Amino acid sequence: MQLPTRNGVGPSCVSLPAGPWATVLDFLAERMPGISRDEWTQRLHAQSVLSEQGEPVTATQAYTPHTRLFYYRHIADEPQLPFEASIVFEDERLLVADKPHFMPVTPAGRYVQQSLLVQLKNRTGLNDLVPLHRIDRETAGLVLFGKRTQDRDAYHALFRQQRIHKTYHAVAAYRPEMAWPRVHQSRLAPGEPFFRMQEVPGPANSETRIQLLHHEGPRALYQLQPLSGKRHQLRVHMMALGLPLEGDLFYPQVLRGPHEPEDFSQPLQLLAQGIAFTDPVTGQDTVFESQLRLTLA
Numbered sequence: 093m094q095l096p097t098r099n100g101v102g103p104s105c106v107s108l109p110a111g112p113w114a115t116v117l118d119f120l121a122e123r124m125p126g127i128s129r130d131e132w133t134q135r136l137h138a139q140s141v142l143s144e145q146g147e148p149v150t151a152t153q154a155y156t157p158h159t160r161l162f163y164y165r166h167i168a169d170e171p172q173l174p175f176e177a178s179i180v181f182e183d184e185r186l187l188v189a190d191k192p193h194f195m196p197v198t199p200a201g202r203y204v205q206q207s208l209l210v211q212l213k214n215r216t217g218l219n220d221l222v223p224l225h226r227i228d229r230e231t232a233g234l235v236l237f238g239k240r241t242q243d244r245d246a247y248h249a250l251f252r253q254q255r256i257h258k259t260y261h262a263v264a265a266y267r268p269e270m271a272w273p274r275v276h277q278s279r280l281a282p283g284e285p286f287f288r289m290q291e292v293p294g295p296a297n298s299e300t301r302i303q304l305l306h307h308e309g310p311r312a313l314y315q316l317q318p319l320s321g322k323r324h325q326l327r328v329h330m331m332a333l334g335l336p337l338e339g340d341l342f343y344p345q346v347l348r349g350p351h352e353p354e355d356f357s358q359p360l361q362l363l364a365q366g367i368a369f370t371d372p373v374t375g376q377d378t379v380f381e382s383q384l385r386l387t388l389a
Contacts, residue, residue, distance in 0.1 A: 095146055095162055100213035101204060103142065103162035113155040116141070120161075131168075140164050165204050173206045174356060180234065181380060185373060186247075187212065187221065187237040188380050193359035196229040201350065208235060225251050228324070230341070233260070233364025233382045246372040251321065257368040259317055260326055261305070261386045263361035264335040266312035272304040276329045280322045288342055289324045291332055298322045300329045308388045311338075315365075326362065337361050361386055 095103045106124070113119040117136060121129035132151075135141055139148035142162045149161060173195055181188040191197065191208050199207045205214075213221055224236040224247045238244045250256045277299045283290035299319040306313055314335075316326050324343070330336060331343045338361040341348040348355075363386050368379045 095142060097213065097219040098140075098164050099205065100210035100219075101164050101166075101199065102219075103164055106161050106163070108155065108157050108159050108161065110157040111155070115151070116149050116153045116155055116161065117151045119155055135163065135166070140166070165199055167202060167204050170205055171202060171354075173203070177208050177211060178383065179212075180383060185238070185240055185243050187216070187218070187239060189235050189237065190382050190384055191227065191232055191235050191364075192384075193230060193232045194354055194356060197223050197226045197235055200229070209237075212237065224248060225256075225321075227364050228360075228362075230339075230360040231260075231362045231364060232359065232384055234367050234380055235364070236367065236380075243373055250369050250372060254319065254321070255369060257317070258364065259315060259366035259368075261363045261365045262314045262316055262326065262330065263311060263338045263386050263388065264314060264330055266304075266307040266310055267334065270333070272302070274302055276300050276302060276333060278329065278332065280325060280328060285346065288346070289322065289328050291328060298325050298329070300326060302329070302333075306388075311388050313386060313388055327360075 108119065111119065113122065117129070117132055120127070120132045136149060136151040140163060141149045143149055144160050173192070175192040177192060177195065178190045179187060180190050189208060189212060196203050196207045198209045204210060209221065209223060213219060218239055220241060221237050221239060222244060224238050224244075227233065227235060236247070238247050277296035278291040279294040279296055280289050280298045281292045297320065301317040301319065303315045304312055305315050316330070318325055327337055327340055327343050336344050339358050340360055363382060363384055365382045366380065368377070370376070371378045
């Protein structure tokens with residue numbers, strides 16, 4: 093059965109393996125220790141943990157292996173982001189949003205209600221809304237969402253088959269000795285720490301077209317067009333050229349830990365500025381542009 097959305101958040105699922113736990117509460121407290129036993133007890137009393145049949149699970153309910161539980165993510169002290177997303181376009185099939193810097197597309201880490209997806213669900217009442225792609229939490233700009241379940245695979249296929257043309261703007265140093273435009277290709281693989289990527293020897297699996305738009309003194313605005321969609325691709329490719337993006341806290345070195353306060357005055361200077369494709373449902377050529385801007389001022 094399909095369980096309802098609560099406060100814009102869909103249920104998360106956990107499978108129950110064979111084990112020594114007497115109650116569901118014992119299992120949750122041991123296997124998911126990021127939430128305290130007291131907090132799990134409160135969630136069970138609040139009927140925020142459900143069985144496969146959608147029935148509330150109690151704190152004393154016996155543990156039954158090889159079944160599933162559903163629960164709703166909630167962060168009691170979730171910080172407030174000082175900005176909201178805007179909707180650029182909406183019809184019966186698609187919703188296109190401009191995401192601010194610092195906002196995750198979907199619930200992650202310390203943000204649930206503040207994530208783009210949950211904010212849009214709460215604002216529009218569209219509980220079936222799903223992101224068709226992702227951009228980094230630190231990156232601002234366009235994100236496409238699907239509204240109808242019957243269209244999702246067709247739109248997802250655009251991204252899988254690289255039939256989406258994406259344009260980004262970025263601010264980095266100006267190097268007058270470099271010729272533009274240029275194409276940067278490399279092989280990207282997971283690095284250290286785990287959330288970073290790195291260039292490694294081997295056949296290229298990533299490609300970015302880079303063009304200088306204009307410069308003022310030592311700073312420049314660049315246009316980046318990724319032909320592949322590797323994690324942190326644009327940030328790593330620009331760093332490899334000796335042009336790390338302004339405001340980047342991961343490249344060339346990690347400058348902020350996951351639990352340190354945000355500095356909203358210094359966002360990553362990377363914007364998902366444009367997206368173009370042939371709509372797989374209507375067959376029409378479609379172009380969206382962000383209403384946000386990066387400047388050298």
